[in-house]
Amino acid sequence: xxxxxxxxxxxxxxxxxxxxxxxxxxxxxxxxxxxxxxxxxxxxxxxxxxxxxxxxxxxxxxxxxxxxxxxxxxxxxxxxxxxxxxxxxxxxxxxxxxxxxxxxxxxxxxxxxxxxxxxxxxxxxxxxxxxxxxxxxxxxxxxxxxxxxxxxxxxxxxxxxxxxxxxxxxxxxxxxxxxxxxxxxxxxxxxxxxxxxxxxxxxxxxxxxxxxxxxxxxxxxxxxxxxxxxxxxx
Amino acid sequence: xxxxxxxxxxxxxxxxxxxxxxxxxxxxxxxxxxxxxxxxxxxxxxxxxxxxxxxxxxxxxxxxxxxxxxxxxxxxxxxxxxxxxxxxxxxxxxxxxxxxxxxxxxxxxxxxxxxxxxxxxxxxxxxxxxxxxxxxxxxxxxxxxxxxxxxxxxxxxxxxxxxxxxxxxxxxxxxxxxxxxxxxxxxxxxxxxxxxxxxxxxxxxxxxxxxxxxxxxxxxxxxxxxxxxxxxxxxxxxxxxxxxxxxxxxx
Numbered sequence: 332x333x334x335x336x337x338x339x340x341x342x343x344x345x346x347x348x349x350x351x352x353x354x355x356x357x358x359x360x361x362x363x364x365x366x367x368x369x370x371x372x373x374x375x376x377x378x379x380x381x382x383x384x385x386x387x388x389x390x391x392x393x394x395x396x397x398x399x400x401x402x403x404x405x406x407x408x409x410x411x412x413x414x415x416x417x418x419x420x421x422x423x424x425x426x427x428x429x430x431x432x433x434x435x436x437x438x439x440x441x442x443x444x445x446x447x448x449x450x451x452x453x454x455x456x457x458x459x460x461x462x463x464x465x466x467x468x469x470x471x472x473x474x475x476x477x478x479x480x481x482x483x484x485x486x487x488x489x490x491x492x493x494x495x496x497x498x499x500x501x502x503x504x505x506x507x508x509x510x511x512x513x514x515x516x517x518x519x520x521x522x523x524x525x526x527x528x529x530x531x532x533x534x535x536x537x538x539x540x541x542x543x544x545x546x547x548x549x550x551x552x553x554x555x556x557x558x559x560x561x562x563x564x565x
Numbered sequence: 566x567x568x569x570x571x572x573x574x575x576x577x578x579x580x581x582x583x584x585x586x587x588x589x590x591x592x593x594x595x596x597x598x599x600x601x602x603x604x605x606x607x608x609x610x611x612x613x614x615x616x617x618x619x620x621x622x623x624x625x626x627x628x629x630x631x632x633x634x635x636x637x638x639x640x641x642x643x644x645x646x647x648x649x650x651x652x653x654x655x656x657x658x659x660x661x662x663x664x665x666x667x668x669x670x671x672x673x674x675x676x677x678x679x680x681x682x683x684x685x686x687x688x689x690x691x692x693x694x695x696x697x698x699x700x701x702x703x704x705x706x707x708x709x710x711x712x713x714x715x716x717x718x719x720x721x722x723x724x725x726x727x728x729x730x731x732x733x734x735x736x737x738x739x740x741x742x743x744x745x746x747x748x749x750x751x752x753x754x755x756x757x758x759x760x761x762x763x764x765x766x767x768x769x770x771x772x773x774x775x776x777x778x779x780x781x782x783x784x785x786x787x788x789x790x791x792x793x794x795x796x797x798x799x800x801x802x803x804x805x806x807x808x809x810x811x812x813x814x815x816x
Contacts, residue, residue, distance in 0.1 A: 464621050465658035469672035469724060470648040479671060483662050 341530045348522045348531035355518035356538045359504040362432070362514070366439040366504070367497055373440050374447030379477070381448060382455055395448070402445035407438075407503050414438040415510025435507040443500045450492045454485035491553040498543055498550070505539070572597040572759055573618070573728060577627035578637075580613055587613045589783035590627065595728075595776075598757040602770040602791075605780035606806060611763035612655075614780070615730045618761065619652045631728065648676060651721030652730040655737050657713045659705040659720070665692070666701040669720045677724070684723075691719040695749055711742030718749055729753065731762035767815050771795050779803045 380388070381395035402410070415434045418426045429437065458481050466476040508517035515538060519531035573595035580588040588610045595601050603611040616622040618629055620636060620643040629637035636646040660668050669692065670684040679687070692698040695715040705713055714734055721729060731750065735743045747769050754760060754773045764770050770777060771791045778788040779800070787800040798804050 461654065461656060461658045462660065464616075465654065465660070466671075467643075468619050468621060468647055468650075468652045469720070470644050470676040471672060472644055475675050479675065480660055484660075487662065 338529050339533050341528055344522075344526060344528045344530035345534055348519070348526075349534055351518045351522060352515055352531050352534045352538070355513055355515035356535065358432075358512060358514045359501075359516075359538075360542075362435060362439070362504045362507065362512075363497075363501045366436050366443070366500060369436060369440040370443045370447050370497075370500065373444035375451055377444055377448035378451035378455065381452060399445045399448050402442055403449075405442070407442055408506050408509065410442050411435065411438040411506050412509055414441070415507070431507075431510055431512045435504075435510065435512050438507075439500060439503065442503075443496060446496045446499075447493065450489050450496060451485065453492070454489035455481055457488055458484050488557075491550050491557060494546060494550040494553070498546055501543055501546075502539060505535075571595065572599070572632060573761070574630040574633075575618075575627065576630075578614070578617060578624050578629060579626035580610075580617055580622060581625050587783050588617070588624075591783075591785060593778065593785065593788075595759065595761060597759055599775045600754045600758075600760045600762070600773050601776045601778060602774040603761065603763045603778050603780055604765075604767070604770060604794075604806075605786075609780040610783045611780055612732050615652065615732050615761065615763055619650055619730055620646055621652075644676070648724055649727045650730060651724055651726035651728070652732065653714070653717050653721050653734045655733040657705070657710070657717045657737070659713055659717055661705050664702050664704055665697065665708075665716050668705070668716060669723050672720070673723050687723055688719070691722055692716075694752075695719055709742060710738045711745045714738065714742075714746045715749060718746070722753075727759060729758055729760045731760060731764070733763050733765060735764075735766055765815065767795070767810055779806065781806070 377395050377399060380391050381399065383392050414437060415431060418429065418434060418437075421427065426434070426437065455477075462480055462484070463476055466480040467473070471479070504514065505516045508514050508520065511517070515535045519535045522531045523529050571594040573593070575591050575593040578588055578591040579586065591610075591614060593601075603614065605611055613622060617624050617637070620641070624637045627637070628635060631646065631649065634646075635641065636643075660671070663671065666685060666688055669688040670679075670681070673679045673684040673687060674681065677684075689698055689701065692701055695718065697712060697715055697719070700708060700712065700716075705716070708716065714737075718734075734750075735746050738746065743766070747766065750760070750762070750769075751773055762770075774791045776788060777791045777794040779786045779794065779798070779802070781802045787794065787798060787803045794803065795807065798807060
């Protein structure tokens, strides 16, 4: 029993490893903010391409659908590994010169863009076509109808599922240690490797809990509020 | 203006949804300043016809011209066409995420490129007319049905359309709210606004219309001045329809 506590909850190791773990976790934090911003934009682009209705854009639509299906099927760890090591080795122009941190952002954006595109799409499709009819009948173009009438309403509706995906993204930032970014996981691993003690992982887990827990609560509350609003309308 | 001088001219307009032929060849002429009512049972094609005129639905055959300009079929700049043709819907369709003022100024600002001040001045003037200027900052959810529909009319008028299409605009309203909306339509008619309205309000239709068209099964069965249609209809279907309306106490 004492062995168990020493392995995971050693006060000494906690104190000693915490600065390093926190420094690593700061990398996770910055990575999640940058990636979330990129995902918001990229997911929207994908959703708009996927929803394009004109015949001329049909190939683009199929590409978007293929992209979304593909990257929702690939495990995050596999994708991060392939992009983080593969692009530099293959000397892909531009991307091959990215730093590990930038490649990590790229991988998470590619991955979560696919999820978030589907969230956006659900939101856009949930807006009744009569809203589009009203906007178009006033002479607004398709683009302006999307921008001023459909998207503002759609985005409001999808904030809870969007936050849900972001919780997933935040946790997946811990995967980028595999490509050599010195994040919380990697630093905890280095410490644990030399000291043969897993307490830094406990501290790292705690960091994620402190960050994610309020967000899950908040998302649940938003979802509940939406359901009540829907129920009230019926 | 070209052609034979009709403001709005429909020739052989057909529309189908799948196997269902909803409009089977509509011919219609609407002169400038005319108020034309479309009456008929539900499913007779009234709403579809209005949507086709606004290019919200593409027609499958026939032509629609406004001031001699072809506005149906491929290659037509529908956005340009819709600036001149306002439509008001049965279910209001206000933008719920925008205030009354934003609802009314969106299209003038984005389409006509009016400045914020100009668009708001125009909106306030119209809202004043319908007695809703005090509600300019409110959101549609907080308004009554009648108020929402008045805002929807103002939203269409803010584009200064040459033609207004009204699609059963009082059908979703509680009876006591109908008058406040019809009063505005009456005023517009007196000012000479060209209007085409689908309606179930027979006495109102009789009062404001210059021409009444009875639609049945996708065709105009009978048309004429309201006095003739309502007192001595010649077509047996018109007679049967009006009999049912009278029996329902709607006339």
